[in-house]
Every structure is written in C-alpha cells, then in structure tokens.
Amino acid sequence: MRIEIERVAKRFGPVNANDDVSLTIQAGAVHGLLGENGAGKSTLLRILGGLLRPDAGRLRFDGRPVALDSPADALAAGVGVLHQEPLDFPPLTVLESFLVARPRAARAGGGARALLPGRGRAAGVFLPRRAAREELLALAARFGFSVDPDEQVARLTLGERQQLELLRLLSLGARALLLDEPTTGISGAQQEALFSALRRLKQDGKAIVLVSHKLSDVEALCDRVTVLRQGKVAGEAEMPAGAARLVALMFGKALALPERLPTAGDGVALALEDVGFGDHRLDLRLARLAVRRGEVIGLAGLEGSGQRLLLRACAGLLRVRRGRVAIGGADLTGRPYPAFLRAGAGYLPADRRREGLIAGLSIEEHVALRAPRPGVFLRPREIRRAAERAIEALRIHGRPETPVEALSGGNQQRAQLALLPGDLALLLLEQPTRGLDIASARWVWEQLLARCRAGTALLFASSELDELMRYSDRILVFSGGRVSPPVSVADLTLDRLGRMIGGELDEPAPAPAEPAAPARSDP
Amino acid sequence: MDDGGELLSLLATALAASTPLVYAAVGETLTERAGVINLSAEGSMMLSAMVGFAAALTTGSVLAGFAAAAATGALVALVVAIGGIHLRRSQIAIGFVLAMLCADLSSVLGGPFVRVPGPTVPAMSIPVLRDVPILGPLFFRSDPLVYASYLLVACAWVFLYRTRAGLLVRAVGEQPAAAHARGAHVTRVRTAATLVGGALVGIGGAAYSLDFKAGWSHRHTAGYGWIALAIVIFGGFDPVRAALGACLFGVLSSMASLGQSALPSVPAQVFSVAPFALMIVVLALTSSGLLERLGALLPDAARRPLLRAFDATPPAALGKPYPAAADGAEARPRGADQGTK
Numbered sequence: 001m002r003i004e005i006e007r008v009a010k011r012f013g014p015v016n017a018n019d020d021v022s023l024t025i026q027a028g029a030v031h032g033l034l035g036e037n038g039a040g041k042s043t044l045l046r047i048l049g050g051l052l053r054p055d056a057g058r059l060r061f062d063g064r065p066v067a068l069d070s071p072a073d074a075l076a077a078g079v080g081v082l083h084q085e086p087l088d089f090p091p092l093t094v095l096e097s098f099l100v101a102r103p104r105a106a107r108a109g110g111g112a113r114a115l116l117p118g119r120g121r122a123a124g125v126f127l128p129r130r131a132a133r134e135e136l137l138a139l140a141a142r143f144g145f146s147v148d149p150d151e152q153v154a155r156l157t158l159g160e161r162q163q164l165e166l167l168r169l170l171s172l173g174a175r176a177l178l179l180d181e182p183t184t185g186i187s188g189a190q191q192e193a194l195f196s197a198l199r200r201l202k203q204d205g206k207a208i209v210l211v212s213h214k215l216s217d218v219e220a221l222c223d224r225v226t227v228l229r230q231g232k233v234a235g236e237a238e239m240p241a242g243a244a245r246l247v248a249l250m251f252g253k254a255l256a257l258p259e260r261l262p263t264a265g266d267g268v269a270l271a272l273e274d275v276g277f278g279d280h281r282l283d284l285r286l287a288r289l290a291v292r293r294g295e296v297i298g299l300a301g302l303e304g305s306g307q308r309l310l311l312r313a314c315a316g317l318l319r320v321r322r323g324r325v326a327i328g329g330a331d332l333t334g335r336p337y338p339a340f341l342r343a344g345a346g347y348l349p350a351d352r353r354r355e356g357l358i359a360g361l362s363i364e365e366h367v368a369l370r371a372p373r374p375g376v377f378l379r380p381r382e383i384r385r386a387a388e389r390a391i392e393a394l395r396i397h398g399r400p401e402t403p404v405e406a407l408s409g410g411n412q413q414r415a416q417l418a419l420l421p422g423d424l425a426l427l428l429l430e431q432p433t434r435g436l437d438i439a440s441a442r443w444v445w446e447q448l449l450a451r452c453r454a455g456t457a458l459l460f461a462s463s464e465l466d467e468l469m470r471y472s473d474r475i476l477v478f479s480g481g482r483v484s485p486p487v488s489v490a491d492l493t494l495d496r497l498g499r500m501i502g503g504e505l506d507e508p509a510p511a512p513a514e515p516a517a518p519a520r521s522d523p
Numbered sequence: 524m525d526d527g528g529e530l531l532s533l534l535a536t537a538l539a540a541s542t543p544l545v546y547a548a549v550g551e552t553l554t555e556r557a558g559v560i561n562l563s564a565e566g567s568m569m570l571s572a573m574v575g576f577a578a579a580l581t582t583g584s585v586l587a588g589f590a591a592a593a594a595t596g597a598l599v600a601l602v603v604a605i606g607g608i609h610l611r612r613s614q615i616a617i618g619f620v621l622a623m624l625c626a627d628l629s630s631v632l633g634g635p636f637v638r639v640p641g642p643t644v645p646a647m648s649i650p651v652l653r654d655v656p657i658l659g660p661l662f663f664r665s666d667p668l669v670y671a672s673y674l675l676v677a678c679a680w681v682f683l684y685r686t687r688a689g690l691l692v693r694a695v696g697e698q699p700a701a702a703h704a705r706g707a708h709v710t711r712v713r714t715a716a717t718l719v720g721g722a723l724v725g726i727g728g729a730a731y732s733l734d735f736k737a738g739w740s741h742r743h744t745a746g747y748g749w750i751a752l753a754i755v756i757f758g759g760f761d762p763v764r765a766a767l768g769a770c771l772f773g774v775l776s777s778m779a780s781l782g783q784s785a786l787p788s789v790p791a792q793v794f795s796v797a798p799f800a801l802m803i804v805v806l807a808l809t810s811s812g813l814l815e816r817l818g819a820l821l822p823d824a825a826r827r828p829l830l831r832a833f834d835a836t837p838p839a840a841l842g843k844p845y846p847a848a849a850d851g852a853e854a855r856p857r858g859a860d861q862g863t864k
Binding site (some may be wrong): 152 | 698
C-alpha cells in the first residue's frame with residue numbers, strides 16, 4: 001500500500017508537533033522516520049494510525065483520500081500500528097488477547113473452515129478458539145516466531161508481545177505497518193527475528209514505517225529515510241546515506257562523542273563479598289566485586305536476568321540473602337535503605353514515571369521533597385530558587401511548576417539526575433538512556449562521566465551493547481540465572497559480549513584473574 | 524437419629540439463604556469485570572427488594588415483582604453509568620451516595636408495605652433429580668428462583684470466558700485504551716455491563732423479599748449489598764467463585780444460628796463475622812507469592828489452572844474512567860510536552 005501524507009499539521013497548544021509535513025511511503029519498502037525526541041515522529045505515527053486527527057492536510061492510501069476517526073478505521077483501511085508498549089491485555093492468555101474485538105469478517109477470511117449453516121449465528125457469539133489457535137500458530141510458524149497460545153500475556157517478554165501484536169495486525173489484513181521504536185527493550189535475537197520478518201513483509205509488498213532514533217536500526221533495515229526536526233521535514237535520504245549525514249540532518253550539526261578518559265581512582269566505593277540475591281524467580285550469586293571510586297561497571301544481559309536485582313541490592317532496596325555489602329568501606333549488610341542513602345548510594349530506576357519520579361508533583365515539589373533542611377513548613381522561595389538552579393544546570397525543558405509527567409522522557413531523566421545529591425559514592429542506573437535521542441543520551445553520559453571524575457562509582461544496566469562497551473571499565477554479564485565475574489572491556493569485543501549474553505558465560509574461564517590486573521593498570 | 528439428614532437440611536437452607544447474594548454478587552462481578560465499580564449495591568438491593576415486593580403484592584404476580592426489581596436495579600445502575608462512565612466522575616462517590624440514598628428511599632416509599640403478607644416464589648422440587656441421594660435434597664427440593672441461580676452462574680461463566688462479548692467485557696476492564704484501539708466501544712460495553720449487573724443486583728433484592736425472607740420491613744435486606752460487594756472481591760472477580768463465596772457465607776451464617784444455640788456463651792456476631800475472617804485468611808495466603816513460587820515448580824499444564832483458580836487480581840482499569848481525564852491528558856502525545864528539547 002502506498003501512503004501519501006500531504007501537508008499535515010498538528011498543534012498542541014503553542015507547540016507545532018507537525019508543521020506542513022509531506023511525504024510518500026511506497027509499498028514494498030521500509031521507510032525510516034528519524035528525529036530527536038519531540039521532533040514529531042510519534043505525532044505523525046498517531047495521525048496515520050487514527051489516534052489523532054490532523055488540524056490540516058490530508059492522507060491518501062493508494063491514491064484514495066481517507067479520513068481516519070479511530071484506530072479501527074485505520075486498520076480497516078489497512079494500516080496497523082505496532083506501539084512501543086504493545087496494546088494488549090496482560091492478564092489474558094495469548095489466544096484471548098489475539099481474539100479481543102476481532103471482527104467476524106477476519107475469521108471468515110480463513111474460508112476453508114466451512115461452518116454448518118445452523119451454527120452460523122452461534123459461531124458469532126462464541127469465541128472461535130480452535131480456529132484462532134490454528135491461524136495464530138500457522139502465522140507464527142510462517143515468521144519463525146514461537147508462540148504459546150495458552151501462556152498469559154503478562155508472562156511474555158516485550159519482544160514476544162511485539163511479535164504477537166505483529167501477527168495480529170497481519171491476520172487482520174494490515175497492508176501497511178507502522179512500528180514505533182520497535183527495538184527498544186527487546187533482545188538481540190528478537191531484534192533479528194523482527195528484522196527478518198519485516199524484510200519478508202517488505203517483499204510481500206507491504207509498506208513499512210520504522211520510527212526510531214537508533215541509527216543502527218535504520219541503517220540495517222530502511223530503504224529510504226525522512227528526518228523530522230521540530231515538526232518539519234528536515235530532509236530525505238535514500239539509504240545507505242551514511243550515519244554522519246543522518247545525524248547532521250537530525251540535529252542540524254555533527255555531534256561529537258563524549259570523551260571517555262579513564263576515571264577510576266583509588267579507594268573502594270562498593271564491595272560485594274560472596275553475595276546471594278534474588279526474588280521468587282531468580283537466585284543469583286556473585287563471588288566478589290570491588291568497584292573503585294570513579295569506576296564504571298556495566299551490567300549486560302537480557303532484560304530481567306537479574307541486573308535490576310543487583311542494582312536494588314546495592315541501593316539497599318533488596319536485602320541480600322547472603323554475603324556482605326559495603327559502600328565506601330562501611331558494612332551495610334542488612335541495614336535499611338536510609339543507611340544506604342546516608343552512605344551515598346543513589347538509584348535511578350528505568351521506569352522514570354512510576355518509580356523514579358512522582359507523577360502529579362511538579363519539579364519544584366520534587367526539589368522540596370528532598371529538602372536538605374528539616375522543618376515543618378516548606379520554604380517556597382528557597383525551594384523555587386533551588387528548582388530554578390536545577391533546571392538551569394541540567395537544561396531541563398520545563399518550569400519549576402511543571403508536573404513531571406508532562407516532561408518528555410529526556411527531560412524526566414534530566415530531572416532525575418538533578419534530584420540526586422551532588423556527592424554520591426555510588427550511582428546505580430537502570431537503562432540510563434532508554435528512550436532518549438542521540439544528543440540527549442550523549443548529554444546524559446557527559447553528566448555521568450563528570451560525576452565519575454569527581455569520584456562517584458557507577459553501576460549501570462543497559463540493553464545497548466554499544467553503550468556498555470563505550471562507557472564501562474568492566475562488565476558483568478547476566479545470563480541464564482547466573483552472573484559472570486567482572487570482565488574488563490579491553491578483553492571484550494561486541495561479538496564476544498553478545499555471545500556471553502546468549503549464555504556462553506563459561507568461555508572466558510580465565511576472566512576472574514584478569515579484571516584485577518588491567519583494572520589496576522588503568523589510571 | 525438422622526444426623527446426615529439434619530446436616531443436609533442445614534446445607535439446603537444455607538444454599539437458599541445464599542441465593543440473593545448469588546444474584547447480587549454475580550451481577551456486581553459482571554459490572555466490575557468491565558472496569559466499573561457500582562458501589563450502590565446495598566441501597567440498590569434494598570430499594571429493589573421493596574419495589575419488587577410492592578409490585579408483586581399489587582399485581583399479584585411474582586414475575587412482575589422480579590421484573591420491577593430488575594428495572595429498579597438497572598435504573599440505579601444507570602445513574603452510576605451516566606455519572607461514572609459518561610461524565611467520568613468518581614464512581615466511588617456516586618455509588619456511595621446512591622447506596623445511602625436508595626436505602627433511605629426504600630424506607631420512605633416502603634412504609635405502606637411493612638409487615639404486609641404478600642406473594643412468594645412457590646416451592647417446586649424437580650421430579651427425578653430430587654430423589655438422587657444427597658444431591659437431591661441439597662439442590663433440587665427448592666424453588667425456581669434457586670434453580671435459576673444455578674443457571675445464572677453457569678451462564679455468567681460461559682459468557683465471560685467463552686463468548687466474544689464476554690472477552691470484550693474483560694478486555695475493556697483491563698486495558699480500555701487497547702480495546703478502543705481495536706475498535707471496541709468502551710463506554711457502550713461498560714454501560715451495558717453496568718446495567719445488566721444492576722438488574723441482577725435488583726433481582727437479588729427481590730430474591731430476598733419474595734423468597735428468602737418474604738415480605739418487607741424497615742431496611743429489610745440490611746448488610747446484604749455490602750456483603751455482595753465483599754464477595755466479589757474475595758471471589759477474585761470470577762462468577763463461579765463469587766457464587767461459592769456466597770454459598771460459604773450462607774453455610775457459615777446458618778451455622779451461626781446453630782452455633783448460637785450450641786454455644787450460648789460465644790456471641791452470635793463471632794459466627795456472622797467468621798466467614799469474612801476466613802476469606803481474608805484465604806486471600807492473604809493466595810496473594811502472598813507463595814502460590815507463585817509453588818506454581819513455578821509445576822509444569823505449565825498444572826501451573827496455569829492453579830494460578831488461574833486462585834488469581835484474585837482486580838481488573839487493571841477498575842474504577843478508572845476512560846478516557847482518563849476530562850482535560851484529555853491521555854490524548855496528548857509524548858512529543859507534545861515542553862517543545863523540542
């Protein structure tokens with residue numbers, strides 16, 4: 001299906017989210033939509049998916065003008081949207097989620113299963129479980145996805161939910177697929193499976209739109225790229241166009257990588273000795289880890305392999321089952337969270353909106369909450385000045401009274417950083433740059449590295465191998481219910497890291513001895 | 524001399540006592556599965572009991588009584604639907620006010636009917652089934668209303684888990700935004716579930732005043748509505764478990780009257796509260812993660828039914844209006860915050 005977007009505009013208050021956007025998406029091609037956070041990619045996607053109505057301009061599908069009043073309209077017209085967080089139903093089973101609000105026509109499209117005439121109406125009332133199961137499994141087999149129709153959706157990984165949603169859209173006859181940041185939070189293997197499915201769909205003549213801020217995704221998959229900047233089309237390019245050109249189009253300038261000088265100094269910031277930690281699913285052991293001041297430790301692995309547990313154990317939010325935890329030389333094993341805070345541990349969770357910040361409160365109120373001076377009453381002027389200082393220092397796009405949930409992902413991360421005390425001994429981060437565009441991510445890392453230079457040790461979990469390799473001094477790999485001993489980045493390649501995440505933890509047998517030596521020679 | 528027979532008759536009485544609760548709890552389960560809390564059950568049940576009795580008395584037809592009671596329950600539910608679904612106000616506040624309002628209304632309007640003898644549902648035992656040992660006297664020597672409640676529980680289960688419409692109700696109660704994206708009419712589904720649930724709560728009221736304790740007196744059904752609401756929660760928002768909860772309550776409360784005579788030193792309230800204390804214990808056990816850990820040891824085939832049977836998670840969107848807020852915050856895309864960074 002060919003999608004033509006003609007002079008589409010959409011405003012939100014004073015913001016021009018889309019400003020006179022025109023572009024054409026060809027059938028049988030993957031069209032990349034690039035841009036920094038807030039450039040208007042998501043708005044355009046929502047307009048195409050029937051979730052938003054444009055203020056001006058129009059859409060043509062295969063040459064015919066269309067008006068989309070709802071996502072169901074868009075799907076009826078052949079456009080399916082795969083949202084970053086799939087729109088499914090966690091408590092239901094895979095099969096039920098597949099069947100929700102499924103039009104009867106979609107089932108009739110199967111054709112082969114001729115129903116007895118008398119059962120026609122009853123079949124419309126009851127769930128066609130068997131037919132749907134067959135259809136789902138057949139589709140899954142076609143794309144090499146493994147699907148268990150009876151599993152609860154809540155127990156699936158993000159990548160599996162995404163596959164399921166993709167199959168559902170295809171089974172409903174989608175001729176164009178719009179994917180919003182599909183590679184965020186899924187494993188490397190799932191990304192491969194997704195990309196090969198998309199390449200196949202492209203050959204089938206589907207139009208595919210890939211919204212992303214990851215250049216690697218775009219380079220791997222796209223035939224053509226449109227770059228949006230501040231709601232306008234900044235440029236188009238045939239692929240391969242070269243990363244430098246795309247970055248220049250996105251930001252209007254070339255970006256330099258933050259310089260990664262060794263920051264590890266003397267003194268132990270965090271010491272773990274023979275710790276055991278876990279939850280009802282995992283039981284992990286780590287023989288020994290000594291993190292020096294200013295050192296950066298990356299935690300690699302598929303999401304949910306225990307990285308978060310280790311971070312929470314170091315933050316004092318999860319009690320270790322055995323062993324000792326010490327921060328800055330003070331033994332904190334079994335001590336409560338406030339003791340960890342006093343010892344200088346700071347933790348930024350991945351879910352900024354639910355765990356990191358308090359939705360409903362403003363930046364100012366967040367500043368007030370961690371007021372350094374005790375007292376019954378709030379000191380409005382002092383708090384306002386502190387909030388303004390934080391906004392200024394971290395270049396948050398917002399005002400002291402802006403509620404945090406109104407901030408974009410990048411600005412929420414800035415706000416979280418702003419709220420951390422200045423002199424942390426240990427900073428624990430989960431997916432520090434998730435959802436951030438390249439410029440924001442680099443900026444965040446500049447801030448983090450500045451803290452390292454001041455002596456803060458850093459532990460961060462990430463699913464981006466590039467990020468792990470670029471910024472870590474040493475890496476712990478979580479895989480299959482185990483944690484590897486720390487491996488110096490100097491001994492790693494992207495490929496080997498990928499294989500370790502895939503389960504080959506035992507390969508670097510000499511690793512336990514290695515990290516100590518190169519780590520010491522670092523500074 | 525015949526202890527078995529006595530026990531059976533006790534259980535049969537208990538089952539009959541639980542019938543009003545079964546109707547109300549299954550109705551409320553249906554409503555809450557769609558993501559709507561109809562907190563008015565206490566008042567709604569009481570008012571329907573009064574209206575049902577009055578209608579049956581004046582027309583001489585028990586059926587007319589039930590129809591009037593169902594209409595009353597649906598009418599009260601309509602207020603919840605308009606205020607809580609269409610106008611997106613707090614369902615808790617609306618339901619609570621209605622609960623009190625309807626209870627008082629039943630006293631005001633029901634004055635002329637207090638302690639007036641009236642029609643009741645005629646007893647009817649089922650010819651062959653009543654002679655089955657144990658099951659016969661327990662289930663099939665009652666009246667049509669009780670039999671209909673068995674049918675209702677089965678139908679509610681089939682509806683929720685085996686029909687397209689039932690799946691839609693569950694979907695709308697969990698993720699209304701996702702259901703909307705798939706073309707479902709969230710408000711319509713929720714309104715329908717609320718009205719049907721309300722009508723069933725109304726029938727529960729009439730089941731009380733035309734069958735279980737026929738007649739009308741001031742605050743005749745007092746407490747039953749709240750109990751039904753509690754049973755919905757303890758029943759894990761499942762119609763069968765809600766019905767079992769209602770039966771458990773019936774059994775324990777008829778044992779309370781026995782216990783009271785057997786153990787006069789123990790206050791009767793101990794027995795009437797016991798069912799809830801027990802249910803809280805069960806809930807605490809099932810939600811402690813113990814089952815999850817236990818289930819992890821089992822193969823998939825055994826794990827799923829086990830976890831499903833004890834799952835008591837409320838629908839994710841329960842009590843939350845959709846679309847989320849009147850100012851349309853939900854409609855704002857992520858990119859539309861404080862401009863481009």
